[in-house]
Amino acid sequence: MSKRNWLVWGFTLSGIVLLVGFPFLTPNNYIMHVSIIAFFFAILASSWSLLAGYAGQFSFGHMAFMAIGAYSTGLYSKFIRLGTAPTGICTPEIKIGDHWLFFINAYGDNCLDIAKKTMPVGTLIYRLPPWHGIILAAIMGGVFGVLVGGLVLRLRRTYLALFTIGFSEIVRVAINAEIAITDGPNGLQLQPLFPNGMFGFSAVDKIPPYYAMMLLFVVSMLFMYWLTNSRFGLFIRSIREDEEAAAALGVHIVRYKVLVFTITSIIAAVAGAVYAHYVQVITPNILLIAQMSLVIAMAVIGGLESLLAAAIGAIAIEFMLELLRELHIGPLVVDMTTWRLVFFGLLLMLTLRFWNNGLLYPIIQRLTRRGVAEETVAKRLAGQEGDV
């Protein structure tokens, strides 16, 4: 194995070891919380960079798909219950084995509360486990991804950007307005990610959600890496560079655009669902355009055309946002809650203008490519130009 490969593997391995071992280094709840949120943003930023940086499709509705995922699982755990006896009034009511599945009505009196008075003593009513909701979130993200993508990806690139901003606003308005279903601006309550705890940790501990979010992050990164290094990755990059040329060479451009849009929507929806179960209350504010801007700033400042750079950018910026919350200048404490975002907005524009590849990508490239030049020179000297 060449020197370069050793370096790449070394970095990857030490990265994973760091991620796994991090909770043991700092068993601090606050830092754990920030790390979980950082992973969440890293998933969103890297999947957005797959969509925008690799495929060149600028969607501003990524947070809308995240919210669709979050609300799918939230509504699933709000409205669906499993019981050992039929209620008789909830409709529809489905018999599964010796259990009944109830759909609680959104309008009027809660049918389950009424039924509890007449149900036989000892009847058990369960909530379904969160992972059901997360699977549902993936399906819903995919369905909406196909619908939105199919509608606008046939058209010019700008239309996608225009449409997704509107779409995201509509989702927000709808969640705000349908208070009976979504609890509106008050926020929808969810059950914790691990309702019964995990490995001896209780439901409120931060360690299990940390590993869950980290696992999701690592799995989605590996999946996206595999995608970008396959023929699929080649196709979507060819679409980014020149749609007509790609079509002329036989790439079915609409199909691949819709496909990459759907895949990234599913990833965003799953991330949203896991996040929702972690924070346990979600409000329509999670899909404000400002949140989307933050994800874009993370991806661009990290490096739009590299999944890893976007993810590291997201993690770095999330930690920096937390550090910059208050600025201590001697005895003076300056509240930076808004100004830090002004700073990142400016940084986003300047990065786009002056550093096309982002701020972190060149560093990552330098680290992973170190030794390439020496290798090439050594091979040249040895007279093996043909192999280079």
Added chain:
Amino acid sequence: MENPTIFYYALLWIIGWGAVGGIVSPRIYARKDLDVSQAGLVGTAVGAAGGPISLLPFWYFTPTLNWRWIVVPSVIVLGVFIAAFAKADPTNFCVARSDYLTTQVANGLVMGSIYGLMALGLTLIFSILGVVSFAHGEFYMIGGMAVYYIGTVWFPGLNPLFSIIGAAIITFLIGLIFEVVFLRAMNTGQVERPGEYAILVTFGLAFFLQYLVLALVGANPKKVPRFVQYPDITFPSGAEAPLLTMNVRTFSFFNSITISSTRITAALVSLILLGILMWFLYKTWTGKALRAVSQDRQAAAVTGINPNRMNTLAFALGGALAGVSGASLVQVFSWVPWVGVLASARSFVIIVLGGMGSLPGAFIGGLIVGLVETIGAGCIPDPQRATAYIPAYGMVILVIVLLLKPTGLFGREL
């Protein structure tokens, strides 16, 4: 609604047959070796208007298509839709009271003219730079904030005309600086993939401006007093049903149409500005140069117009138009740093509806969107929900346009 099933069946009928017409007609035209470019659109309209009764003869004769084939069926569809609504909900104010409906329509046109002015700025930018400015709503927001600070905080009692001019100058300068620093690089080859760069950098500007204003002025809603204190006038005076009754709060035309005075002022401001803009674009050298660049960049450059300077001018002017529409609407709504988000989403709908880059399209699109929003908010039975969903009506228009005619009403071919 009293009997909503009628309405829903009518809607289902329209959508179902429209889809059938839209999908099948192009294939029939293609099989007969005719021009298919309009067949989908006309097929949808004909199918939605008459269902199988009109579709079968249409498919059999496959007439040569012109604009009448779009307009006539669309009017029929609208008629069927309205009739079904009236039948389903006869007690609705929009159906039972004509003065209510005319008031809604008048309000829609008034708001639409202001939306049109804002969208005009966006479409001007697009026609010359080929860029959709995602920060357009932020210019609108800054225009309103500038009026509040100039007229209410810094110089209380100043004539509002000066605050509007001040707002125009501030937004113009922001647009100018941004174009020179960030967008000019697109034409000099300093950035890779200029199209993507433009989308992202204007979005970045929106993010930056929104938080900058939030950090500077805070999140409390700002309210500006009405610009013009209209006197109490009844014309003709003493009549039982006067043609015009005017007071500080409202205008009443023909004793039935009521519009609040702040909206009238805003619409007047926007119409005056529209006049000035038209004069500028069609009568002055610079305006003609701008239109020349939008038609053909290279040819304009050959005749001695500097396209880069026109870019700067167009972006700054577009920003100022949004700023002025914000400045004239700040007395109507209360103003927070994120009012721009909905305003820009609405402008996108308008320019797609009117056709990207078409100036008359933007204004007419603005009127249509204004009408749809006010009538939707006024006529949908559940009032609370009807107001909450105002942004959604524009999106319905957007989806219909994207499905049927992505080039919009007056758009150039893509």
